[in-house]
Amino acid sequence: MSVAEAPRYASSWLDLREPADAAARATELVDELPTVPDQVILDIGCGTGSMARWLAPRLGGRQHWIMQDHDADLLDFAAASMIGTGAAITVETRQGDITALTAADLDGVSLVTASALLDLLDTDDAGRLAEACVESGTPALLTLSVAGRAELTPAEPLDGPLNSAFNDHLRHHVAGRTLLGADAADAVAAAFTERGATVKAVPSLWRLGSDHRELIAEWLRGWVTAASTRLGRDAAVEHEIDEYLRRRLAQAEAGELTVTVHHTDLLARPGDPR
Numbered sequence: 001m002s003v004a005e006a007p008r009y010a011s012s013w014l015d016l017r018e019p020a021d022a023a024a025r026a027t028e029l030v031d032e033l034p035t036v037p038d039q040v041i042l043d044i045g046c047g048t049g050s051m052a053r054w055l056a057p058r059l060g061g062r063q064h065w066i067m068q069d070h071d072a073d074l075l076d077f078a079a080a081s082m083i084g085t086g087a088a089i090t091v092e093t094r095q096g097d098i099t100a101l102t103a104a105d106l107d108g109v110s111l112v113t114a115s116a117l118l119d120l121l122d123t124d125d126a127g128r129l130a131e132a133c134v135e136s137g138t139p140a141l142l143t144l145s146v147a148g149r150a151e152l153t154p155a156e157p158l159d160g161p162l163n164s165a166f167n168d169h170l171r172h173h174v175a176g177r178t179l180l181g182a183d184a185a186d187a188v189a190a191a192f193t194e195r196g197a198t199v200k201a202v203p204s205l206w207r208l209g210s211d212h213r214e215l216i217a218e219w220l221r222g223w224v225t226a227a228s229t230r231l232g233r234d235a236a237v238e239h240e241i242d243e244y245l246r247r248r249l250a251q252a253e254a255g256e257l258t259v260t261v262h263h264t265d266l267l268a269r270p271g272d273p274r
């Protein structure tokens, strides 16, 4: 994928979701990471650095973070936001395509991390990521992969069709490539396992309620808009979807809507870990 074809993410959206992401990630996987005195962590698809802000205080010790993304603007945010997070933390940014990662790129890296990234990969990308980690003996903590299920309370008949349509959208949204979408965690886990790694998968759920009105509203707009691209251009269907979104946004605004969005966190450890 060329940088020009790659999807762009608004820093405002990444900021809005950061607290929900932080609450959702599985801390038990962090406890299973190997202890390394001087860590070098490569955060692939780092965005504004949400994963590093969450993980750095939990790792402790001296850490050098390499923040990689294809989006130069997000990398600027990521670098600036890590200043002052700890005297023992240093940061560098790397602009580039994470799907081209090789074992040589992981020379000296003690941990690969990612958050909300794997659904954007295709099967070949997943294989290359697993290959690079396994060949270099680098563990990978890959968090918050969408699992294809969102539950809204109170429930409505259109929830299920929108959920399916959104999943369909996730699998196809870059020209010429079939993205893993909601199959990402399973596919990446399989890619690592086939290469002899041990993989542990743990659910990591967004549990959103009246304390997350703005996030719910923004998530709803994105979810419904993406799903509607898969539901045809029939005027009656469009009207029904518009009314659904209007109703759901009003419920969110009133603090009367709860949303659970399912994700999966993975910890992959190569057969011969460092």
Ligand SMILES: C[S@@+](CC[C@H](N)C(=O)[O-])C[C@H]1O[C@@H](n2cnc3c(N)ncnc32)[C@H](O)[C@@H]1O
Pocket: 001, 006, 007, 008, 009, 014, 021, 044, 045, 046, 047, 048, 049, 050, 051, 068, 069, 070, 071, 074, 096, 097, 098, 099, 114, 115, 116, 117, 120
């Ligand atoms: C959903 S955002 C998540 C960002 C961040 N990890 C977080 O949790 O807030 C996905 C990020 O991956 C980056 N990205 C997607 N595909 C990429 C690729 N092939 N190479 C480099 N970065 C990529 C995007 O620019 C974006 O910053």
